[in-house]
Amino acid sequence: MPDLSPDRIRAFVIAGHGDLATVESMLAQTPELLNTPFEWRPGDTETAIQGAAHVGQPAIAEYLLARGAPLELCTAAMLGRRDDVSRLLAEHPDGAGAVGAHGIPLLAHAALSGDTGLVGDLWQRGAQAGAAMALHHAARLGHLALAGWLVANAGPDLGWRDFQGKTALETAVARGDHAMADLLRAHGAVE
Template sequence: MQATNTSLSTDLVREFVIAGHGNLDKVRKMLEENPELLNASYAWSETDHETAIQGAAQVGSAPVATYLLEMGAPLEICTAAMLGRKDEIERRIREKPDNINSKGAHGIPLLPHAAWSGDLELVQYLFQNGAKTGSSSALHNAVTRGYYDLVVWLVENASPDLDSKNFQGKTPLSVAMERKHENIAQFLRGHGANE
């Protein structure tokens, strides 16, 4: 749609935000050439804006997020969750309890961001404090990374849809099999998951 920073071309901002989804080399190169891209936001629609660090957070790209933070990007709660920064999360929720309902780019809730970290205690903390939405996406993220203990906890406690499909149209079981996470695939099958 368009970029929120008018001194930058919309296409350039879009390219940078897309690179933020995991292409660290491209992010570095683009930021060196155009430092003002750091916090530039691309508007996918009127209500859906995204920065490169938000893109990194939603796909679990810790290297890109860490680099952007080092360059001065703000640490939002969803990024902190993806990076497993439990102390930071707890502080923010203590200071403002409604932060438990925070959402990142594309309206993705806090729980799926935390699942990227693989930190079971962080996911449990968020869930026990009210972050109940996004359990199916959290399951997908945990399966993708092969976090067996987190997968088990989510299935047994967070009621995710075991047959939900990710953006590629794949179920958690399909992803587990594709990534050769045999223990996760066996566990999911045992709980009635389908390909």
């Protein structure tokens, strides 16, 4: 009988956020973990692939997809899979309002891909929630063109803070990304 204890499920989902070796090892030992969600609190569940999707771990997401995890819209967006995103939106016309784990909006997932065209297309289709988080992802990952598009078109809250309490500008400064910091300051971000 497989070990699907809450502690083991939690460990697998946490590994999905950034530890490919642990994901591989745990899945080899317990394949049933693949699509088993962990409930962080009532109504807030997450699978390993959803964890990979909302923190921008494409290698882990691809590994889990290759083993049979479902390709959800937010994962496809994080991976920058435009054709899959278009197909999934055609199948689910209200998909622009999709959220992943923890209620994280589709636009924020798409920003992790760094694909300005994809983000712009999703914005035009109605995926307009999460612009500040999307900008933060762009700043954290050094996606300057995407950050420029977001501040010019999406009106993100430049004072929004991530789970570490940092703004996009503070993140850019901490990374030593002067071009990103200058862009954000030029659009009104302050330290």
